[in-house]
Amino acid sequence: xxxxxxxxxxxxxxxxxxxxxxxxxxxxxxxxxxxxxxxxxxxxxxxxxxxxxxxxxxxxxxxxxxxxxxxxxxxxxxxxxxxxxxxxxxxxxxxxxxxxxxxxxxxxxxxxxxxxxx
Numbered sequence: 399x400x401x402x403x404x405x406x407x408x409x410x411x412x413x414x415x416x417x418x419x420x421x422x423x424x425x426x427x428x429x430x431x432x433x434x435x436x437x438x439x440x441x442x443x444x445x446x447x448x449x450x451x452x453x454x455x456x457x458x459x460x461x462x463x464x465x466x467x468x469x470x471x472x473x474x475x476x477x478x479x480x481x482x483x484x485x486x487x488x489x490x491x492x493x494x495x496x497x498x499x500x501x502x503x504x505x506x507x508x509x510x511x512x513x514x515x516x
Contacts, residue, residue: 404451411444419470423479437486438493441467445494449501456505460498464491 418426418440429436441463448459467490474480 401451401453404447408444408447408451411440411447415440415444416470416473420473420477420480422477434489437489438496441490441493442497442500445497446501446504447497449498450504453501453505453509456498456502460495463494463498467491467494 431439445460445463448463449456452459468487471482471484471487471490474482
């Protein structure tokens with residue numbers, strides 16, 4: 399995946415997470431996974447994509463996404479059918495950290511495979 403594709407996917411993932419987080423509970427997609435796995439997985443995927451897209455700024459991406467997890471959770475206060483909870487924000491931040499570490503590991507592996515200019 400090239401960084402330009404990853405950038406597009408990362409920003410789309412952020413937009414999707416914002417929509418799902420702030421929209422009324424009835425618009426939230428449902429699947430067979432427990433809700434905490436959904437939360438952590440969504441943030442892990444988004445963080446992974448941002449780190450792949452911006453490999454030189456992986457730490458900044460991680461910090462912003464983990465802090466942003468609390469901010470996105472707080473946005474739920476704008477919707478009367480949603481509620482903001484600290485433990486939900488923590489689960490999202492842990493997912494983001496896992497995604498960042500996975501993205502960093504992939505970036506390091508890819509960097510070792512690239513031939514260096516002589």
